[in-house]
Amino acid sequence: MIELKNISKIYPGSPPVEALKEVSLHIEKGEIYGVVGVSGAGKSSLIRSVNLLEEPTTGEVMVDGVLLSSLSSEELRKARRKIGMIFQQFNLLESKTVFHNVALPLYLVGKKRKEVEEKVMQLLTFVGLADRAEHYPGQLSGGQKQRVGIARALATDPHILLCDEATSALDPDTTKSVLDLLRKVNKDYGITILLITHEMDVVRNLCDRVAVIDQGRIVEQGTVYEVFTNPKSETAQRFVRTIFGQELPESVHQSLEKQDQILRIVFTGENAKRPLIAEVIRKFQTDINILQGSITELQGKPFGDLLISIQGDRKVTENIIQYLQEHQVLVKEVASIGV
């Protein structure tokens, strides 16, 4: 659906800024794909290259099997109508009503009045703002403005929706309702969604797959489940940690003794439901101290994360690790606490 091949973007200047370095992404039809990164990592340049709001310095952008850079400006305008976009700051026309804002893309292509009216009201009903048609954006809350933005983006029946930090200006409750709406857009209309965000929580709640971007490079990508349960790059680990606060309380930290062996155990899928720790304690007749733990759900699958300390013989610990690994549980020895 969206294919980025070796995209680089260099902003001229002294020194020139390399915002994207050889970025390649492949986004399947119908999926929700998230790109996460800190500000300045290149997310904004990345998403703007998909509709050529920013032209990559090198590399290819294919959307719906069409090489965008090969299009004339008229063809590009047509192609853009099939790639909707919503923005962090909503970018609505403050001087026009909600109705007019949503109708604008239709007016631009010269749709008839009656047709426009029908379509706009249908879209406003879909986003839950039919009763606000005659309001001005200044009279709406942030969440409502973003709903208008979504309705406007859907007006031209796009195949793709690009979300540029769409919930970053919203409070947590509103964020959740906008994410629910985006999920509905994906399900009901079958629209492929590409979003960029600095909030890992957005990725966790909405996305199927995720790419982590750092200093203009994609450092990791995979399903949300993979990246959350087993982040490999340091950047990804840092982002995952923002969700599952993995810092040990100071008092727990201090109570640990030097010879204690600390393990991080990640249960995924069905394993998360098994009483594996109890089995280990019985089988190895050892003391296990649970330092921290959580069980959450990711993409509908349970996911457990435990930090334990084992006292005693090093050999026993190795046996325990082996036993757990045989049961397809991810085990990592943690050298220093705080990971």
Add this chain to the structure above:
Amino acid sequence: MAFDWTVFWPQLVDGTIATFIMVLVSLVFSILIGFPLGVVLVVTRPGHILENRTLFTILNAIINIFRSVPFIILLVAIIPFTRLVTGSSIGTVAAIVPLIFYAAPYFGRLVENSLLEVDSGVIEAAKVMGATPWQIIWRFLLPEALSSLILAATIATIGLIGASAMAGAVGGGGLGDLAITYGYNQFEVRVVVITVLLLIILVQLVQSLGNYFAQTVRRK
């Protein structure tokens, strides 16, 4: 010699009408010229929707040149051109030509400023919808800047009222002419006071009207 008020009052009426004509006609032409000028200045600047460095640089320089010449000098400097256009270099009609030269670049700058105030995100949203440059100007930039454009026209009008009074110095007619002929040359202070009062009322009126319309548009 006592001042002849019976002669003065009809002249005051004529002078007011002359001021109205000068301001209105030159305003219409200044908008007709200055408005597209301002739009072009915005859309041709680097990074904008119809970037054209050459056109932008040239227009920018021309406007600066006209804006830096004091009006009284402009008035005299373009007399040959005025004569060519109106057939005369004195009188109300002749005063309109330099007024346009004065106000059109000024209004162009004001339009430029108003349009630059529009959030660049709105233009981005327009591009995303597949809007043509023409559509971006008419359907996005101008509606969003409308309130600010009305205030710009108000400022230009008041500028023209002031300048039209100066045009009186070269026999342009109008209230400024009266003030100079009777007040300045014949030491008739009361005439100066009356004409200046009239000008003040005119300016207040224009500003209030402008504020009202700008506010009405904004409240929508």
